[in-house]
Amino acid sequence: MLSLLERWQEVRSALPKSYRDEAIATAPIAAWTAERSEAQGRSFLTRGGALKKLRAAITSQIGQGGETPENDLEKLAELASLHRQMAEIAGRLPDGTPWKGHGTSVQSLQAAITGGEALRASMLRLGDAGHDIVTLRAALRLRLCEGRDLLEPGGATDRASADLRAGLDSFIAAEADWHGLTVPAGQTPELQPLEQVIASTAAVADRVRRLNAWCGWVSARRDAEEKGLGALARALETGTLEHEGTVEVFRTAYCRWAAPELIDASPLLRRFSATTHAADISDFRKLDAAFAGLTAAYVRARLSGEIPDRQTTADPGLGVLARQLQRGARAAPVRQLVKEMGTSLTRLTPCLMMSPLSVAQFLPAESELFDLVVFDEASQITVPDAIGAIARGQRSIIVGDPKQMPPTNFFSRDAGDDDGDGMIMADLESILDEALAARVPLHRLTGHYRSRHESLIAFSNYAYYEGQLVTYPSADTRDTAVRLERVEGVYARGKGCNNPQEAQSVVAELVAHLKDPARRHLSIGVVTLNTEQQRLVENLLDEARRSDPSLEKYFGPKVSEPVFVKNLETVQGDQRDVILISICYGPTEPGAQTISMNFGPLNQKGGGG
Structure with missing residues (x-):
C-alpha cells in the first residue's frame, strides 16, 4: 500500500492540480486514448477538429487541464490503475487503520507499517520462546483493537508499559555496570x-x-x-x-x-639480497669444487712424477712386479708379491685403503711399509683387529666417536641364538676406547654438519656430548624433524626375532614416499635394530619392487643416493634426507600392556650413541 501511495502522489504531482481526483478513477481513459490515436492518424485538414473535440470531452469530465490534455492520458491511466489497486487493498483493511484515501500521509502510514512489523516480529520472538502464537494474537487483538481505550494516556496498558520501561532501563543500567x-x-x-x-x-x-x-x-x-x-x-x-x-x-x-x-x-642486513647471496653461494661451490679437483690433480701429478721409468729403472721391486705381470695366471700370491716388492709398492701406490682383515691377509707382519696408518670409524674396530694394522706403520691416527655403538657380536648371531630374554653377549673393547684409556693425544672435532635440523641431534648433543657440538642453522622452521609412527605390531621373541607388522608398515611408507611427487626427490633409507628385521624388510621390499617395476630407478649403483636397508652396525657413516628407523622390539602378544625393556644393542654401553 505504501509504495502504491508514494507512486500515486509522484504521478499526481506531475499533472495539473485542476484535475478532479475522484473523476479520474471513473473516466473513460482507454476510449480517449483510442480516440487520440484515431485523430492523430487523420490528415491535417481534419486532425485539428478531432483533437479539439477530444479535449472538450476530457475537460468536461475531469476538469480543465493544459492546452493539450490528451498528452496526459498515459499518466491519467496509471493514476486510475493505482487508484483501483489501493481501493482493493483498502477494502480488506480492518477498522482503525490510518488509511484515509489519497490524502493519507505517507509518514503516518510508514509509522503504522513499521509499528505493525515490529509488533509482528516481537510476537514471533515470543513464539520462539515457547509461547503460543494463536493465544498471543488473540490477546493483542483484545488489547490493541477492542480495548483501545486502555492505550490512552493514564490507562492500565499505558501504566504497565511505563513500569516495564522503567524496569528495562534499570536492567540496562545494571547490565552496563556488569559489562564494565x-x-x-x-x-x-x-x-x-x-x-x-x-x-x-x-x-x-x-x-x-x-x-x-x-x-x-x-x-x-x-x-x-x-x-x-x-x-x-x-x-x-x-x-x-x-x-x-x-x-x-x-x-x-x-x-x-x-x-x-x-x-x-643494520646497513649490511638492509642491503641484503637473496638473489646476490644465492649467486655467491653458487660461485663458492663452483670454486670449491674446482679447487678440490685441482688439488687432487696436483697431488696425483706430484706422486706420478716420483714413479721411476720402467724402461730405465733398476729398482728390484719393480722388476719383481714386471716378472709377475708376465706370468699372468701363474703369478705369486698377493702376500708374497707385497713382501718381495718391499718399499717399491708404496712408491707405486702411496695410499692403500684396506680393512683390518685385508691387512692381516695381504701385508707381511715384519714389514713397516707405511709412514701413517689412519683408522676411520675406530669405535667399530676391535683391539685384536687393529693391532696388526698399527704394527705395519710408523705412526697412527685413530678417528672415531666414543659415543657411538661399540663393536658387538649381536649382528652376527643367528635368530635361534636368542635365549628368550633377548640377552646378548657383552660388547667388545674398541681400539678407540684403548687409545682414550692410554691418554693418547686427543683432538676433538665439535662441528656437526650432517643433521639438517636441530631436533635431529639436539637430544644426543644434550645427553651424550654435553652440549659441546656446534650445529649450523637450518632454514626448516618446523619444531621437530623427528616423528613417531606407532604400529600395533608383535615382536616374535625367540623365533624370528622380528616384527612382521612393523616391517610391512615400514615398506608401505617407503613405497608411498618413492611414489609421492612431492617427496620422492628426497633420498631415503631404512635402519633396523637387528639383522632379522633387516632381512624381513629387505624381503618385503623385494616383493614390492617385483610388483612395481617403476621403483627400480631408486635402487642400484647408478643412483647417487640409492635406497638402502641396513642394521645399526652396517649403517655407520651413511646419510640420507629421510631415515626410517624400525625399532622392531615391542609387545610379544597382541594387546599386551607391557613389554620387555630389551632393545638389542641399544641396551649395551654406548648403544645410545
Missing part, C-alpha cells in the same frame, strides 16, 4: 540470553572468595591491553594459549616484531 566489570575496555560485549546472564551473575555471587583473584586477573588484562598485549590476554582467557607457554609466545612475538627494526638499523 567483566568486558575489557574497547571490546564490544557479546549478546547473551537472559538465562546465561542470570547464571553468570549467580556464579559470581557464589564465588565471592575468589573474586579477589579474578579482579587481579582483570586488572592484569587491562594493563596488558593498554600496552598492546590484548591478543595475548584474550588467547590466555579463551584457552587458546596454555599459561606455561606465555613467556615463550611473548618472546617469539617480540622477536618477530623486533627483527624488521633491527634489520633496518
Whole structure:
C-alpha cells in the first residue's frame, strides 16, 4: 500500500492540480486514448477538429487541464490503475487503520507499517520462546483493537508499559555496570540470553572468595591491553594459549616484531639480497669444487712424477712386479708379491685403503711399509683387529666417536641364538676406547654438519656430548624433524626375532614416499635394530619392487643416493634426507600392556650413541 501511495502522489504531482481526483478513477481513459490515436492518424485538414473535440470531452469530465490534455492520458491511466489497486487493498483493511484515501500521509502510514512489523516480529520472538502464537494474537487483538481505550494516556496498558520501561532501563543500567566489570575496555560485549546472564551473575555471587583473584586477573588484562598485549590476554582467557607457554609466545612475538627494526638499523642486513647471496653461494661451490679437483690433480701429478721409468729403472721391486705381470695366471700370491716388492709398492701406490682383515691377509707382519696408518670409524674396530694394522706403520691416527655403538657380536648371531630374554653377549673393547684409556693425544672435532635440523641431534648433543657440538642453522622452521609412527605390531621373541607388522608398515611408507611427487626427490633409507628385521624388510621390499617395476630407478649403483636397508652396525657413516628407523622390539602378544625393556644393542654401553 505504501509504495502504491508514494507512486500515486509522484504521478499526481506531475499533472495539473485542476484535475478532479475522484473523476479520474471513473473516466473513460482507454476510449480517449483510442480516440487520440484515431485523430492523430487523420490528415491535417481534419486532425485539428478531432483533437479539439477530444479535449472538450476530457475537460468536461475531469476538469480543465493544459492546452493539450490528451498528452496526459498515459499518466491519467496509471493514476486510475493505482487508484483501483489501493481501493482493493483498502477494502480488506480492518477498522482503525490510518488509511484515509489519497490524502493519507505517507509518514503516518510508514509509522503504522513499521509499528505493525515490529509488533509482528516481537510476537514471533515470543513464539520462539515457547509461547503460543494463536493465544498471543488473540490477546493483542483484545488489547490493541477492542480495548483501545486502555492505550490512552493514564490507562492500565499505558501504566504497565511505563513500569516495564522503567524496569528495562534499570536492567540496562545494571547490565552496563556488569559489562564494565567483566568486558575489557574497547571490546564490544557479546549478546547473551537472559538465562546465561542470570547464571553468570549467580556464579559470581557464589564465588565471592575468589573474586579477589579474578579482579587481579582483570586488572592484569587491562594493563596488558593498554600496552598492546590484548591478543595475548584474550588467547590466555579463551584457552587458546596454555599459561606455561606465555613467556615463550611473548618472546617469539617480540622477536618477530623486533627483527624488521633491527634489520633496518643494520646497513649490511638492509642491503641484503637473496638473489646476490644465492649467486655467491653458487660461485663458492663452483670454486670449491674446482679447487678440490685441482688439488687432487696436483697431488696425483706430484706422486706420478716420483714413479721411476720402467724402461730405465733398476729398482728390484719393480722388476719383481714386471716378472709377475708376465706370468699372468701363474703369478705369486698377493702376500708374497707385497713382501718381495718391499718399499717399491708404496712408491707405486702411496695410499692403500684396506680393512683390518685385508691387512692381516695381504701385508707381511715384519714389514713397516707405511709412514701413517689412519683408522676411520675406530669405535667399530676391535683391539685384536687393529693391532696388526698399527704394527705395519710408523705412526697412527685413530678417528672415531666414543659415543657411538661399540663393536658387538649381536649382528652376527643367528635368530635361534636368542635365549628368550633377548640377552646378548657383552660388547667388545674398541681400539678407540684403548687409545682414550692410554691418554693418547686427543683432538676433538665439535662441528656437526650432517643433521639438517636441530631436533635431529639436539637430544644426543644434550645427553651424550654435553652440549659441546656446534650445529649450523637450518632454514626448516618446523619444531621437530623427528616423528613417531606407532604400529600395533608383535615382536616374535625367540623365533624370528622380528616384527612382521612393523616391517610391512615400514615398506608401505617407503613405497608411498618413492611414489609421492612431492617427496620422492628426497633420498631415503631404512635402519633396523637387528639383522632379522633387516632381512624381513629387505624381503618385503623385494616383493614390492617385483610388483612395481617403476621403483627400480631408486635402487642400484647408478643412483647417487640409492635406497638402502641396513642394521645399526652396517649403517655407520651413511646419510640420507629421510631415515626410517624400525625399532622392531615391542609387545610379544597382541594387546599386551607391557613389554620387555630389551632393545638389542641399544641396551649395551654406548648403544645410545
